[in-house]
Amino acid sequence: ALAAPALAQTAMPEVRWRLTSSFPRTLDVLFSTPELIARRVATLTDNKFRISVFPAGEIVGGLQALDAVQAGTLEAAHTASYYYVGKEPGFAFFTAMPFGLNTRQMTAWLRHGGGRELQDTFFNEYNIKAIPAGDTGAQMGGWFRNEVRSLADLNGLKFRIAGFAGQVFQRLGAAPTQVAAADIYPSLERGTLDAVEFVGPHDDERLGFVRVARNYYAPGFWEPGARLHFMANQRAWDALPDLYKAAIEVACAEADSEMVSKYDHLNPLALRRLVAAGAQLRFWPREILQAAWRESNALYEETASKNPRFKAIWDSYKPYRTDQYQWFRVAENSFDNFAFAAAAQQ
């Protein structure tokens, strides 16, 4: 017989937080990520720490998430750091950079390559504790009304794309445009927009772009992965018991890989349906990739020369990217290249 274990009593205070997502419920993989975190945290704290998750727009707008958390209007948000590049360009590093680190490389940089420390220093200025929580994997390059055969075809192209990616396309001659979410579909239909990019097959299918722009380009070279973050107001974070902080951290680590695994599972199924619905899968002409690679790197160097906070991160990110790219070519990429092609020939 086993001796009955000694019972210890652990004090768990009741805590209630409100979290805004930057996404609507319809983007289910994105929206379910903070829900997963909230469920895990509740289980790990015997339901004493409850986080209520609200879709974008219900309390604050999707792009006001950071401001609301900074001000303490809400305790937390699930959002993309790069939505806030208008405040300062360094925000881009923590989500996605054109020709930046891919999903696994980004995790390695954030956890072991110095990224986490840079992220903590960066967000400290905003009174925010930021924890990586989800990734999209490499994204698609978006939906184009007309085929893009050369660099010249980008000239004046009205493309809904923001941030650094928008700046890169501007340098390539395109006309990056900001259009509110609700207006994207009608703008594309009317031709006020020539092209739009969002995430990948699963989300893009829900937004219905295939019906008005059939040329679906790969890859989304400006998002070789896009990391989402759980962001907490620093004062609210500091007030948590250690066990609750640990519960959030470990739940975010779980959600971090869970989100991309959902996309990896769902995207092949969605892509097949999209192709059946008339999507023309196309790959970027090489001259566009080459020009975009050149302009992206030039843009980073220019930005670093003007912005010391950006430079501090770029000085870590840039050599890390070199090392990661070099290593991933050896085992991962050489496997993928052979095996994926062999399977396609069967």
Add this chain to the structure above:
Amino acid sequence: ALAAPALAQTAMPEVRWRLTSSFPRTLDVLFSTPELIARRVATLTDNKFRISVFPAGEIVGGLQALDAVQAGTLEAAHTASYYYVGKEPGFAFFTAMPFGLNTRQMTAWLRHGGGRELQDTFFNEYNIKAIPAGDTGAQMGGWFRNEVRSLADLNGLKFRIAGFAGQVFQRLGAAPTQVAAADIYPSLERGTLDAVEFVGPHDDERLGFVRVARNYYAPGFWEPGARLHFMANQRAWDALPDLYKAAIEVACAEADSEMVSKYDHLNPLALRRLVAAGAQLRFWPREILQAAWRESNALYEETASKNPRFKAIWDSYKPYRTDQYQWFRVAENSFDNFAFAAAAQQ
């Protein structure tokens, strides 16, 4: 002023488990994975649930981990399912298959593609609760005393390689050999072995193979990722409070991505040192990859025709691989191919 939160008292029983790793302390990324799980579980249970982690050989041998957990000699182990293919071939699916799913694809299959349910059914026969907990990423193809220029060069080659990978190499004409861990290095030095494979640059460097076999091949097409598992005795698992089960599950999910991110961080640094120490980085001749692809698939079909438990898993794994390979070519692989090459040309 804020109202003081109500305090709830949660009963947490004292629980002590012993866990054996299948690895020695010197293989630090592998060995530290269950240590990370144990630390997280302790934090999440206010130190009431303590798991002591022992290296291979201290309580039971590395390859006896599953037997010990099945029998209840120990409550838990951190090991590789495919070490036990001698019991039945289905064990291979949960770690790595030649030309199988890569790391992200494997996570998607296990979490969303039906893999978890198949895994649970499979391990139930062994009285074991198995939870994915760590991955190596795509491995290297090992160290060869002589260059391998063609399929003919594999003829009679004494290669230390086990399981399905060993069977594939046997079909290619090689002589797969089982050599105890301690004898690998001297066997390679004496020429009793012509070649050996282990994991990748970080671990391989610690084992010192570069000093006696300089040709370092990529990729390890038989391990496009290798998943490790936390395995618990089913009766010990069932006796845990729900909160402790949740603590193990979430800690394993964290460790699952943490292990590969450590490898991703460390491998580029180790590869550079190995090349400086004289390693000749080489890629498999195409005819070897093609023959291995053919023989791997033939072997799976033959095994499935003889073994219904293997077949039940293969019937899920095979079409999942087709879908994943097809999708990953589109965004991930097309990004990686361009960007990695562009960076190398700078």
